[in-house]
Amino acid sequence: MAEPIIKVENVWFAYDDKVVALRGVSLDIYPGEMIAIIGQNGGGKTTLAKHLNGLLKPKKGRVLVKGMDTRYTPTHKIVKVVGYVFQNPSHQLFASTVYDEVAYGPKNLGIEGEELDKRVKWALSMVGLEGYEKENPYDLDYGKMKLLTIASVISMDPEVFVLDEPTTGQDHRGRMILADLCKKLNEQGKTVIVITHDMKFVAEVARRTILMADGRIVLDGPTREVMSAIDVLRKAAIKPPQIAEFSYRLREAGVNINAITISEALEQLKALLSARR
Amino acid sequence: MSEYVIEVENLSYSYPRKANVLRNISFKVKKGEVLGIIGPNGAGKSTLCKALNGLVPHFYGGRFSGRVVVAGMNTLEHTVAELATKVGLVFQDPEEQLSGVALTVYEEVAFGLSMLGFPKEEIDVRVKEAIKKVGLEGLEWRAPFELSGGQTQRLAIATVLALKPEVLVLDEPTAQLDPIGKFEVFSVIKKLAEEGSTIVVVEHEIEELATFADNIMLLNEGRVVAYGPARKVLGMVEELKKCGVNPPSVTELTYLLKKEVGVDLEVPITLEEAIKIYGEALGVM
Numbered sequence: 001m002a003e004p005i006i007k008v009e010n011v012w013f014a015y016d017d018k019v020v021a022l023r024g025v026s027l028d029i030y031p032g033e034m035i036a037i038i039g040q041n042g043g044g045k046t047t048l049a050k051h052l053n054g055l056l057k058p059k060k061g062r063v064l065v066k067g068m069d070t071r072y073t074p075t076h077k078i079v080k081v082v083g084y085v086f087q088n089p090s091h092q093l094f095a096s097t098v099y100d101e102v103a104y105g106p107k108n109l110g111i112e113g114e115e116l117d118k119r120v121k122w123a124l125s126m127v128g129l130e131g132y133e134k135e136n137p138y139d140l141d142y143g144k145m146k147l148l149t150i151a152s153v154i155s156m157d158p159e160v161f162v163l164d165e166p167t168t169g170q171d172h173r174g175r176m177i178l179a180d181l182c183k184k185l186n187e188q189g190k191t192v193i194v195i196t197h198d199m200k201f202v203a204e205v206a207r208r209t210i211l212m213a214d215g216r217i218v219l220d221g222p223t224r225e226v227m228s229a230i231d232v233l234r235k236a237a238i239k240p241p242q243i244a245e246f247s248y249r250l251r252e253a254g255v256n257i258n259a260i261t262i263s264e265a266l267e268q269l270k271a272l273l274s275a276r277r
Numbered sequence: 278m279s280e281y282v283i284e285v286e287n288l289s290y291s292y293p294r295k296a297n298v299l300r301n302i303s304f305k306v307k308k309g310e311v312l313g314i315i316g317p318n319g320a321g322k323s324t325l326c327k328a329l330n331g332l333v334p335h336f337y338g339g340r341f342s343g344r345v346v347v348a349g350m351n352t353l354e355h356t357v358a359e360l361a362t363k364v365g366l367v368f369q370d371p372e373e374q375l376s377g378v379a380l381t382v383y384e385e386v387a388f389g390l391s392m393l394g395f396p397k398e399e400i401d402v403r404v405k406e407a408i409k410k411v412g413l414e415g416l417e418w419r420a421p422f423e424l425s426g427g428q429t430q431r432l433a434i435a436t437v438l439a440l441k442p443e444v445l446v447l448d449e450p451t452a453q454l455d456p457i458g459k460f461e462v463f464s465v466i467k468k469l470a471e472e473g474s475t476i477v478v479v480e481h482e483i484e485e486l487a488t489f490a491d492n493i494m495l496l497n498e499g500r501v502v503a504y505g506p507a508r509k510v511l512g513m514v515e516e517l518k519k520c521g522v523n524p525p526s527v528t529e530l531t532y533l534l535k536k537e538v539g540v541d542l543e544v545p546i547t548l549e550e551a552i553k554i555y556g557e558a559l560g561v562m
Binding site (some may be wrong): 144170173250274 | 296317318319351425426452453455458459460481521523525526527530533536537538548551555558559560562
């Protein structure tokens, strides 16, 4: 197996003396993974995510990004590898046109001229915002603003994307666009890490899921296994996707079914029902 | 007074800078009924909520036609302040709801009542009752900013309940909350519904809505696309998807099974119904 692109080693973090946000978190992230981090607010998800690109530094333990210790490496070197998309678009957007917004990051990395233009066009086409170059970011609707914040990270072409609650405030259509975008980035070889409360999104998109509570990792494994650990999820007050719960309850009743998405349940029930006829 | 708490007839509305946000909308809500409003972002859901308490058109201006009557009051003939005691509107972001000046949960709930000039004894009774209804007993002397997301939204609901409105209008009350917060707020809404409150609620969490809504209205581009009993509207899988709305997963699953294999199954709209239907179909229950 390849070397981890990010190594989190026994990381402790506190915002002040009272609130300990991370309590000895260890985690290896490999290139090309598609990971969801779930858990209640205050469980440490965002704090952990902000350690992955050096926005926060561990009080104890260390984080290695491609071997670089985030405590001693200048941030501009880390953000070339790990791009972070904030939850609230207005915390991130500041330029007066969509084009300038997306060009800002790569410009700071010293990219200019044709290469810069190519990067911006590519990033906008990835999120489907071609044609909006001259618009003011704040004139976009919320869904498009969110896509723009992602484009402005794509244009820096990092190897790892960290997305903090991308589906909050999105309707079904917005969620689908984001799910497709995550898959597309992942197919292009990017490592994608999504912090989310949206369990349906997790079941459909993530291959590996990490459940955090009280600053610790409670579960870390293939999404199917985590979504099927109904008792642990309940204890963390996480509502699994409806299909996972449906499948779990039928399994308890003796039905041979193990599905976390609609399409999986559809295939398995087709077989089960036709066997009964 | 008629048996309807809300009567909306041919309501059309344009904001000063945005035309045709609501197009010819008609519906009625009976006392004790829960109406769920669903639809994609930009469908006009929030605008419709604001039309129910008179913010549209009194505060926003614009072009308004048709009739909105709430608790017997035509919204065009009454001020927002008068309507506020009849229609309690809870916003998506609880921070918007709170006065920002109250130092404690108790004071926050009392704030609206004291602004309306209620006597102190009456305020005390109502505040305690409202706090109990949303399950915030024991947190009366806590500062509002110290509350969790779910607690803050429940506080926002309490400030509205204290005015004893005839109808509670909730605009995506769980959209910004984490799973625990969502659970807390849904529990409060379900309890209020069971106790017979009249409720209009805009929600993206269709699977939750399916467990307590009597009627559902699907809005898209300002128009009513579907309206009727929850079971009927949530079963319209194609129409929902066309509007960019997800039906409950168990409903969609059953719809697909029927379409692809032609099985003869009842269509569930909740998890419990689905377990029963499939348990029987598979001979394990």
